[in-house]
Amino acid sequence: MTSNTTEKQKKPFWNKKQPKELTVDDITIVDNDMLKRAVGAAALGNAMEWFDFGVFSYLAVTIGKVFFADTSAAAQLIATFGTFAAAFLVRPLGGMVFGPLGDRYGRQKILAITMIMMAIGTFCIGLIPSYNSIGIMAPLLLLAARLLQGFSTGGEYGGAATFIAEYSTDKRRGFMGSFLEFGTLGGYLLGAGLVTGLTSVMPAQTMLDWGWRIPFFIAAPLGLFGLYVRLKLEETPAFQQHMEKQEALEHSKPRLGLFQMMHKYRAQMLKCIGLVLLFNVSNYMLTSYMPSYLTGILGLSELSSLILVMVVMFVMMPLTLFWGHWTDKVGRRPVIAAGALGLIILSIPCLMLIGSGSMWGVFFGLIILGFVHTCFSGTMPATLPALFTTDIRYSALAIGFNLSVSLFGGTTPLLTAWLVEKTHNLMIPAYYLMAAGAIGLITVFTLRETARKPLRGSTPAVATKAEALNLIKKLQRRNKKTDPKNATPQ
Template identity: 55%
Template sequence: MGESDAAGRGGHRHEAPEPGAEGADPRRPGVPAAPHGFPSGTPAEQPTASPADSGSPSGAPAGTAPGTPAGATDHASGRSPSGGSAVARPIVADHRTTRRAVFAAALGNATEWYDFGVYSYLAVVIGAVFYPAASPAVQLIATFTTFAAAFLVRPLGGLFFGPLGDRIGRKRVLAITMITMAVGTFAIGLIPSYGAIGITAPVLLLAARLVQGFSTGGEYGGATTFIAEYAPDRRRGFFASWLEFGTVSGYMAGALLVTVLTGVLDTADLHSWGWRIPFLLALPLGAVGLYLRLRLEETPVFTAAESFGEAGAHAGPAGERGSHRLRETVVGQWRPMLLCVGLVLVFNVNNYMTTSYMPTYLSAVLGYSPTHGLLMALAAMAAMLLTVALVGRLSDRVGRRPVLMSGSVCTVVLALPAFWLLQRDTYAGVLAGMLLLALTLVHFSGAAPAALPAFFPTRVRYGALAIAFNVSVALFGGTTPLVAEALVDATGNPYAPAAQLMLAGVIGIVAVSLMAESANRPLPGARATVSARDTDGAGPAGRGRPSG
């Protein structure tokens, strides 16, 4: 069975070493030993084939990296190039290096999502500055239409950055997306108002938002892939959840700054110059994020694949490689991509409803001040920050599917109670409703970053995930505030957004029921990754007794 077929079913391709080879279980001939720290027979013992299983593009024996001297051992693959016993040795992840990679990726992600979130928190002000002739309701719809337009180009960003990241590396592409987002956000802060330059103002705003959207098309899929390929198999959920910690931190930083500005500035100053401050800060923040990302090393999983030509970095003209990789990604991975779209749909409808639309809903629909609306959103996000890593760790213990299924069911069951509480006309009721929405969202924030990269094999992981993720976000996630506001405006029913959430929850239940469990298993197309803390460093693979 081909690698893409195996991945399409959510499974892994297995290859047992020869009896008697290093890594074989002497009690079960032909069955590889579990990575150290896993009991034999657990799902985590299932090693995937080395990226070189299909042979070396240079004509060397299978498992030989190009340029490997005869008789030498390729430690990246754990194989003997002389054609001897094949050993799929696990990658030993240094804990300190993994933490640095996770921190840099999450902090860069926080910077990106600060940039993207600020726009939604200033939606009311932006509507007045760039669409002054319209009624308040039309201003909001126009503002969220521009917000949604950025999401419509995200699939183009995914199509461009994703396959590029599978060819030249995750690190390089993440640096490009970082600076592109910072420049696009900074540009918004420089645009004159409608009163100064007329219709040109909203046109320039739209152009800057399109730059933001194109950049973001390569951000989340790349950052998720980066962390997943660094993390040990047994702790991938915990480490990957810190990406969402960064996302929520970025949203919180934007919301907090906007809250301070709306609290200390009068309306005239806020509309004249105050709203520009969060956007202008994007450039120095982007410079910090770029510095951190440039200091990162490429992921060990991608490096191992690249050494065998699996990453496609050394074969054929660039244009031919790119078109071939894109065809392979879309045609060979369409089944897992569909599941990815469904899971991302329920995740992002929850996400943008809670973090982006709720402050506007509370102020424009329920009549709270913008400051109070932002404070309630901040409280919900603070609750998520305190729990997201715990949910990630839980997904390592019980599996991704139970956590994601619980989140999908909660989306259906808790949507109406949450919106009922929001309309109790008390701060306690609003806070309780926001916490219910946050409770639902944190299921996905904690488990999805580890589950999504496991849909796809290494050679097309970044591209397939970026395309599927951004198609789903463009069609269903980024349009969430626009659809919710339009539903409320058309029906006059403040419960209309709850129905939107419930429909997303049903789709999530279907998607999760069809996906395979990926917790405690190697990523498809990659060797097992174990933590150096689980070994005493005995041997190249780090086998030995547990380290306490």
């Protein structure tokens, strides 16, 4: 991989106001094999995270019976989602710890640490005795394991999205980034499919006694494999360039403190929070709340509801890659705006279809919501890292992402379940989604388009030397048109 920069220039050489003679050494040429490995390793970590979410969501009713045995069915569901949401409270703390470490010591090292911590937290849930065995200690230990998961996950998504974005070429960053959410859906499907398979072959009492533990035990080998893959990777070209610049400057530029960074980049942070709110409210409503909504509120059989949501997830996987590819052509903003409008317009019709009780009605309602959500899952992994410069990208993204997830995403199942319980209004999920769509649409209008452009603070990234030469010629023609006196022929 070639990733050299010139030391003399103070502004990016592609800046129209400061044209200069260009060479191939001024452009990052991405090794395709390394890119594929980087995307696979990052997606694998996200799959590991969402394997746990799939298992936890699909076992919500069972977990409620195991750890909150002395309460009503509705209270068990709310308590389970409360434990689920509690992990999100510590995610910003994880982001504040792992983000700055990732910006200082490298993305690859921190992503290896978060991977093994997530695996340990998930594995430990399978070891916890039931409420009937040890009483109040059971839910407390469950909470402790979830907090460990939440803390490690605080450094996972921001690091993984940063890793893929910094490895990708400018022309295909949207498509490459969409594999991160492809891994999300794949991990969720693996967890949900495992629970569904166990539910279909095991008697209900056996599942309640010990069968529910099996999916959590599988986290250990998955985590070890993911750790091995991540340790084999090299650091991203953008981070290598950044460290070379830091060494050349002999640390003359002081590193921003956490609160200084949040103040200086507050506009970008607010945009990040708004986009993540849009993305994650629809995400957790569909993946975490809907299985329990179908079973506990609408009265569908547990197996039917599990299979329905799984089919929807399966359909969403290729759609996510489609939108990622399409944003590289038409831009990120139009696709995100279309998805936000979709939530505003279609949420009520979708919930009416789901509430009809008809299997086909439920299926089409979920499919439409899934289709809308892929407008976000296919675009956000490339959109969010582009908000920030290389030196603070991991920190800013980890903090902004996790603040928004903690406040709005992870609490979605809990608040929605509570509101439905209190109001007896089955359209609450639709109103929740519409509000998220409105906030997201406002945020989109504040964004600048980043598709097919270099990341902030990084050199352009291309796939081949020929593409680099073509880019040089294109920039020289533009410079000549802008200021013929400064254009230097190659």
